[in-house]
Amino acid sequence: MANTPGIPKGTRDFSPEILAKRNYIFDIIKDVFKKFAYRQLETPAMENLSTLTGKYGEEGDKLLFKILNSGNFLKKVTDPELQERDTKKMAHLVAEKGLRYDLTVPFARYVVQHQNEITFPFKRFQIQPVWRADRPQKGRYREFYQCDADIIGSYSLINELEIVQMIDEVFTKLNLEVTIKINNRKLLAGIAERIGYPEKLIDLTVAIDKLDKIGLEKVYEELRLAGISDDAINFLEPILNLGGSFNDQMQCIERFIGETETGVTGIVETEKLFSYLDMFKFNNNIELDLTLARGLTYYTGAIFEVISDEIQIGSICGGGRYDDLTGIFGLKGVSGVGISFGADRIFDVMENLNRFPEDTTSSVKLMFVNFGQKEEKYCLPVLQKLRQNGINSEIFPDSSKMKKQMKYANSNKIPYVALAGENEMQENKFTLKNMETGEQQLVTAAEMIKALT
């Protein structure tokens, strides 16, 4: 045990079985992204540390993995600095690169860097791992995948509509029932303004976001802690307890924030988005949820979150509109809207509910049993032909005992085995065995190809 090697905290190996399942999810997401005309982008695992720092708040900076400079990484550090042991100050001296923390900031960097080559609006999707030096726990890893799609350079609410359509299609294809929650940051901003604390929008959203997790009382407590007066909190109550139909909710909101400028914009946007949504039929529930806030500070318009109806695991997909993502890199006035699927959590849900199709893990269709040199030579050309016909297949490389070979096929879930010995070779045929039913039949190579296609 002490001698067996391991992997770093919060990381995982993906066995062929798990990877097959994960790819099943990725392929569905990827196909939907492509169908909606998003094009794939990849960025390097590492970015310049200066690109990453300061984008995720102070907490986020702490969670960045930094890469030690090559060579003498202490070259730039002076003796007094070394004595001081101020790691925060020293970090940029010994590390100039860091692992990406999400896909959005590298995307923003890409857009700004290549702004002259890009034709706007620009639609891209990106499926890559990200790294966070977080303390791992349930559903939380130091290396995990994000599946992002963003459109940047368009204010149209058609983009929001399409985001919802994509979400609906992905989860329909995955055979999962979900609820798509929609809100708008401008509504929240209107509320903050109305209760007299426009500058507390972030505190307000962070607190409201926890409503279904910690309950009303604790939310009030957080709001008080943030310095919001009891009067204002009481004033807020009807909004937090909002229910009923979309129209009821909108009426109530209108009464509440109808006089604030941002609030009105929020109402117009939300009503327009829902009027688009009304044009189509969706397989999943779509609801307006005023308590949906989402932590990310850069959202400015519509926000989305998806939760499973069948299992409690938190949000499995989220996104929203941001008006100034590239501003931090000096490119102003580019609005975008994006969505991110949490592949790892979707995996957990699928696994829990047993929703992966049976044949996900077995990509190999057939194995030739190896009886010896003469038989190998008889099988190899046929194997080649199967492969040319797009049938994933293999021959057991050694003429080991039959039992060992069958066991190999069995444990790798290979559905068919082909046997060719003296008898078969004389007739120029193969015995094709169905591993599941145990049935066997004598067939020609052509018949075998036909049976497996």
Next chain:
RNA sequence: GUGGUUGUAGUUCAGUUGGUUAGAACGCCUGAUUGUGGUUCAGGAGGUCGUGGGUUCAAAUCCCAUCUUCCACCCCA
């Protein structure tokens, strides 16, 4: 960053108040079965008890440190 928790075979776990050679199940390998996997039966391999130090005649067991696992908080996907 804070609090708790875990560590013994490939895996999941037993292991008494400290006391002979540390066990089980599953998995793996071999055989029963020289052209047939899953079932059955028999046999076999596999452990520096996370690591380092301490207490003791004696430590998987007690103490300290450290690493690790998992969980909650903060934050987040």
